[in-house]
Amino acid sequence: ADALWAVHRPRSPGEAEAGRRRLAFDELLLLQVGLARLRRERETEVAPALAVPGELVGRYRDVLPFRLTEHQERAIAEIDADLERTVPMQRLLQGDVGSGKTVVALYALLRAVEAGRQGTLMAPTETLAEQHFLTLDEPCRQLGVSCALLTSSSPRRERDLAPQADIVVGTHALIQEGVQLVNLAVAVVDEQHRFGVEQRKALTEGRTPHVLHMTATPIPRTLALTVYGNLAVSEIAKPPANRKPIITAWVTEERSADAYSRLRRHLDDGRQAYVVCPLIEESETSQARAAEAEAERLRRGELRAYRVGLLHGRLRPADRRDLMARFKAHELDVLVATTVIEVGVDAPNATIMIVQEADRFGLAQLHQLRGRVGRGAEQSYCLLISRAREDLTDSAVSRLEALVRTTDGFELAEVDLDIRGGGHLLGTRQSGLTDLRFAHLRHDRRLLERARALADELVDVEGPLQDEVERLFEGRDLAAG
Numbered sequence: 001a002d003a004l005w006a007v008h009r010p011r012s013p014g015e016a017e018a019g020r021r022r023l024a025f026d027e028l029l030l031l032q033v034g035l036a037r038l039r040r041e042r043e044t045e046v047a048p049a050l051a052v053p054g055e056l057v058g059r060y061r062d063v064l065p066f067r068l069t070e071h072q073e074r075a076i077a078e079i080d081a082d083l084e085r086t087v088p089m090q091r092l093l094q095g096d097v098g099s100g101k102t103v104v105a106l107y108a109l110l111r112a113v114e115a116g117r118q119g120t121l122m123a124p125t126e127t128l129a130e131q132h133f134l135t136l137d138e139p140c141r142q143l144g145v146s147c148a149l150l151t152s153s154s155p156r157r158e159r160d161l162a163p164q165a166d167i168v169v170g171t172h173a174l175i176q177e178g179v180q181l182v183n184l185a186v187a188v189v190d191e192q193h194r195f196g197v198e199q200r201k202a203l204t205e206g207r208t209p210h211v212l213h214m215t216a217t218p219i220p221r222t223l224a225l226t227v228y229g230n231l232a233v234s235e236i237a238k239p240p241a242n243r244k245p246i247i248t249a250w251v252t253e254e255r256s257a258d259a260y261s262r263l264r265r266h267l268d269d270g271r272q273a274y275v276v277c278p279l280i281e282e283s284e285t286s287q288a289r290a291a292e293a294e295a296e297r298l299r300r301g302e303l304r305a306y307r308v309g310l311l312h313g314r315l316r317p318a319d320r321r322d323l324m325a326r327f328k329a330h331e332l333d334v335l336v337a338t339t340v341i342e343v344g345v346d347a348p349n350a351t352i353m354i355v356q357e358a359d360r361f362g363l364a365q366l367h368q369l370r371g372r373v374g375r376g377a378e379q380s381y382c383l384l385i386s387r388a389r390e391d392l393t394d395s396a397v398s399r400l401e402a403l404v405r406t407t408d409g410f411e412l413a414e415v416d417l418d419i420r421g422g423g424h425l426l427g428t429r430q431s432g433l434t435d436l437r438f439a440h441l442r443h444d445r446r447l448l449e450r451a452r453a454l455a456d457e458l459v460d461v462e463g464p465l466q467d468e469v470e471r472l473f474e475g476r477d478l479a480a481g
Contacts, residue, residue: 024439025447031436032448032455035229040459042230047088047208048117048185053080056114056143057107063142064103066240071095075104075234082210082232083111083186089210094218095236096409097371098243101214104236105188106136108212113145113166117185120168124191126151127340130317132190133169134324135346140167150174153317190214217364218409220417223441229452237410245407246374248382250358250400252389259383260302263352267306267333271378272350275303275336276369278357287338288314294356295336306333313340339365341372348376358384359396363416366403395419417442 061068068076075093082089095101109119121136123129133149140147148158148165152173162168163180173179187209213231224233251259263273275298277291295310309323309332320340327335328347335341335350339361353373358366366384374380384400386392392400402415439447 020438021444021447023437024444025451027436028439028444028448028451029455029458032229032451033458036452036455036459038230042090043087045088045208046086047210048115049086050083050111050115050117050185050210052084053111054114056145057110059143060107060110060139063139066242068103069100069236069238069240071236071238072100072104075236076107078232078234079104079108079212080111083108088208089186089212090231091211092213092215092224092231092233093236094215094224094233096218096239097216097368098375099236099239101236102132102135104234105190105212105214106139108186108210109136109167109188110143110145112185112210115185118166118168118181118183119186119188120170120174120181120184121188121190122174123169123171125340126153126171126317127313127320128190129169129171130321131324131345134321136167136169150179151317184209186210186212188212188214191216217368218413220410220413220441223413223417242377243374244377244379246370246380246382248370248384248404248407250384250386250404253385253387256385257302259354259385262381262383263334263354264302264306266352266381270349271352272327272330272332272347273334274341274350274353274372275334276341276353276355277336277338278360288312291336291338298334298336303334308332308334308336311335311337311340313338339369341369345372346375347372351376351378351380353380353382355382355384357386358400359386359392361399363399363402363412363419366399367409367412370403370407414442 079089079091082091093101093104105121109121112119121132123132129151130149133147137147145167146165147167147169148162150159150162150168150170150173152171154162154173168174168181174181189211191214266273277294291310291312295308299308309327311320311323315323324345326332330349350373353370355361355366355369370382373382384403386400389397398415398419402412406412441448
């Protein structure tokens with residue numbers, strides 16, 4: 001009551017802030033108690049304890065064409081410790097674009113295979129599932145491990161055979177009726193905030209595997225403590241040492257000719273490029289048509305002397321795979337694409353990207369798109385084209401300025417949190433963050449940590465206080481993780 005009075009009738013700014021902090025602590029505590037309850041419930045479940053790492057993961061390390069970074073090694077050690085326990089792993093693996101999360105995820109999946117069990121990776125879109133499959137399939141072949149792709153577009157025969165593979169990569173098709181993954185020991189869920197709670201539960205229904213969650217771009221650490229508060233967190237903060245930071249420039253449309261001139265210089269030096277089409281709010285079919293028109297315009301105009309391919313979400317999976325293989329083999333110089341390239345596309349010879357109408361994209365999306373270049377040892381560039389500065393909203397200017405200023409995804413995530421707020425940042429209302437009235441996730445991190453510590457104590461109490469906690473959570477589902 002005192003805190004409410006201080007907020008509504010403060011005698012000074014200091015009193016108002018003290019009241020806000022008291023109310024913020026209460027709502028953060030409520031959220032953290034819910035998450036602590038989820039952690040306690042998980043401790044009663046039993047997953048298969050996997051033996052210590054053996055010969056298969058040793059060979060995996062040998063076939064990698066690079067040495068794992070210190071951060072990757074630390075994440076692997078944390079995963080190994082989880083897999084040796086019968087309490088099911090629930091870990092969030094977060095790292096910047098291009099930091100090597102997939103390499104670590106495959107390690108976890110191979111631990112399951114090594115134990116005579118099965119691993120699965122679930123992605124939110126067919127494009128991402130296919131790209132993960134292409135990334136995992138090659139090292140798996142070298143190791144003699146079978147890897148299969150299962151999506152709603154998979155032919156019937158492939159759908160029938162896929163569940164028998166050592167590692168199954170797929171979309172929500174993995175959780176459809178009739179798909180039996182009875183020997184599942186490790187499940188990797190990529191970009192898990194794009195799945196509903198029920199979809200994630202369905203993947204593990206009837207079994208208790210170890211689960212590793214991945215995010216495509218970093219989320220703010222305060223948000224990780226909140227939305228993913230029932231998960232342990234591993235961070236891969238630094239990309240491989242041989243990679244140079246991508247140089248980003250923001251140019252207005254009247255200078256777009258200069259941007260294409262720079263792109264052509266890269267092509268003339270034997271490099272490759274991406275051109276990302278404007279983001280339109282209409283259907284995938286409309287986006288595909290717009291991309292086709294833009295590719296045709298470029299073929300006749302700025303890029304008429306070069307081999308131009310087109311990638312969009314309406315391509316059939318086989319055609320998409322063929323196109324990506326041709327680009328990687330340098331049978332194409334430029335890939336004109338919609339946002340389907342934002343995740344998973346890996347072509348080390350691509351050193352420059354132009355993003356048209358960049359002001360229409362979100363900050364995390366632009367950072368993800370930018371991460372498609374800079375994957376080799378050469379210096380790479382990202383050119384953001386937009387309307388004149390005076391025609392843009394303040395938030396669009398803030399986004400573009402932030403991208404020019406830094407390539408650090410963790411820093412950008414904090415900027416995005418300031419611009420958009422927690423619930424919007426994850427693109428989901430299931431987080432409970434849209435209900436926060438007093439807490440500011442960016443500025444109340446210490447309050448959040450105190451709330452988490454107290455929640456761990458409260459969840460174990462018995463008697464009247466436990467009855468009150470039960471009453472508060474009756475009918476609520478805080479299972480955002």
